[in-house]
Amino acid sequence: VKINEGEELRRKLHNTILELKGNIRVFCRVRPLLSDEDLGKEPKVYSYPTTAETLGRSIDVIQNGQKSYFTFDKVFMPDAAQENVFVEISQLVQSALDGYKVCIFAYGQTGSGKTYTMMGRPGSPTEKGLIPRSLEQIFQTRQSLQSQGWKYEMQVSMLEIYNEMIRDLLSASQSCSDVSRTESGVAGKQYAIKHDANGNTHVSDLTIVDVRSSREVSFLLDQAARSRSVGKTQMNEQSSRSHFVFTLRISGANESTEQQVQGVLNLIDLAGSERLSKSGATGDRLKETQAINKSLSSLSDVIFALAKKEDHVPFRNSKLTYLLQPCLGGDSKTLMFVNVSPEPSSVGESLCSLRFAARVNACEIGIPRRQT
Template sequence: METLTNDKATLEVQLSTQQKLIANMREELGICKEHKAMAESQSESRGAHLLELKAQLEDAVLSLEAAERRMHDGELMRRRLHNTIQELKGNIRVFCRVRPMSSLEQVGADPDIQPALDFPPSDDLLSAGIILSAPSRDGAATLSKHVFAFDRVFTPEASQDAVFEEISELVQSALDGHKVCIFAYGQTGSGKTFTMLGSEEQPGMIPRSMRQIFESSQGLRQQGWELSLQASMLEIYNEEYKDLLSSKKLSGSNKSTKEGFGSQQPSGEIKKHQVVHNPDGSTTVSELTVVDITQASQVDLLLAQAMEKRSVGCTALNEQSSRSHMVFTLRLEGVNEAKGKRVSGVLNLIDLAGSERVKDSGAAGLRMKEAQAINTSLSALGDVIVALGNKQPHIPFRNSKLTYLLQPCLGGDAKTLMFVNVAPNIQFAGESLCSLRFAAKVNACEINHRKKG
């Protein structure tokens, strides 16, 4: 009996222990069920949140795609509107710029002599006037007044900033894939080279154009565009092409370029540059150095190198007269892989040789030959522009090396701007009159669009 009693007590203790254990396990099971329920609830909540996030992401992707389409369509619309505005302004425009008097000219100026130029106010928003007082042909003491009207007239006080503001739209046209030519024309010593190249303190149109292009390229990159730039510089001296960026005189250091695409040439004797116009509208110039441009400051170095090689000479009108046309050509290639788009533009900035009347410049010998080549070339340029404006069946591009080189960039939907630079002095009134008459002939032309009066 005692054994059974002991066994019963032991079993009761074990039963109590098991009951406590079962109670604890049931309690833990309840907690686990609660955790499970909470986890399932959280999972459902997170799943719903995940689905919501996925839906938001899909909406965001669709919104982004729609925004990109709108941005792309907006860019296309901007380009079309920009081009329409440029065409309404005229695919060929003429700006007149009057340089200020130099310090030496100011010292020697006679206060009793009236200025050679006057700038009457104009109510015409599309043109501006300038009046030139020049000695009469009959030798009388009286002055004859000659009135001209151009798209813009810049007085001697006009800054480089103000001048570039007017041509920046044409730089944008080149970025948009058009061919653009900007000329600086005028007598020797009238400020053409300053307009185009400027100085370190007052950069000219070429360095400012490069600055604008690189600033614009940042925005284009955000739109998926990659822009590549290639530059070349040559001069036309006595109707011969000369590479201004060649590191050597021999052709072994030169390159062949298709409006900027080059390949190394074998060394050998000096070769003449050959210009070939291709069916796709591009131009090939043999033996011409081309440079890939990755930053605007590169162009400053190229300009300095080119100016060291450019042909200059002393005349009675200017001690450092440019005796050649200098042509800076920048080819712009834009590619948007995502949209499958490509644009190709060309920007030509030309510092023309100074026009001059031989009897005034005192040219003789070599200077006489240079002056004749310069004047013949400038006359040919005017003839081409007039022929384009009159829609003549034959355009005399081959009459000069300059017009033949620039043939694809003149006429059609190309954009052309000519600066006529004049001096303010009465002693240069005869030369200024010739320059203004030439510019007026160009300004009267219409190429494809707005007629000028």
């Protein structure tokens, strides 16, 4: 009986949180162990409560014999296929065609599966990530809406924010990775961010490409992937030390009904959230990590302030939040994936990520959560 009462309370709290927090959702995804990783005799880090109310939404974490509990809008276990993850976001993606501003983030330490979630495994159709799947769906829907009189124009831009500097990933001169790694960026380019009265964001000098098919976008994604800055840390040779922001702007008009819509879909692969000590950072790497920490904490401050409906929302505290300002407030829709690794040696980082995400998920109301 006690368990049921607890479950009932948990359900009520969860529903209250959902009502109050509006358009912010958090999904947790645990990646599988990779072939060269071995749990050995180490105890399992995660368990997934299976009672009816929490099924698919809860994750318990054990560190040093102590258990922490988290509930999110969804928890994907290691065996979750890309297709099944996409099913859960397809409506959100669709809403960009209805004129909503949508942001989907992947947050987590390096190696936790952010890029796999967003982009997928290169060359594997079944392991395509959310970005290619979203584009396929959008272009398919666009075609089917044509018969109802809708005409859409789509534009893509891709940039990264590295050390609080914007880099254009589609600019011809940036496609050479040597250029994209210079401190000063490309000479003469400012990449200044401005928002107009209609809530549209303009980044000066940023390349914006008209696109007509998901194949065209795939081509651009490949170009952008080649341009991205990568650095080396002790944790992952190819770790990404920059935020990657993919933006699709959608303008739709229906001649017969005279309706017009302007939607935006932002898909963001955030830089690794690992703490300084673990990545062994010094010098330039220390500077990178500090810039990453600053922008990630600014992001949570912004979401926190929006959810609490504070008068002042500190969008200007980082490039990332200022860039996304029109897409984070009002009736925009935000989803954050918190990606975690199954390795016992990463449990400390995983807990940090889960706590960050829990703050984003439920900070809105001061209800104490079950986590320790």
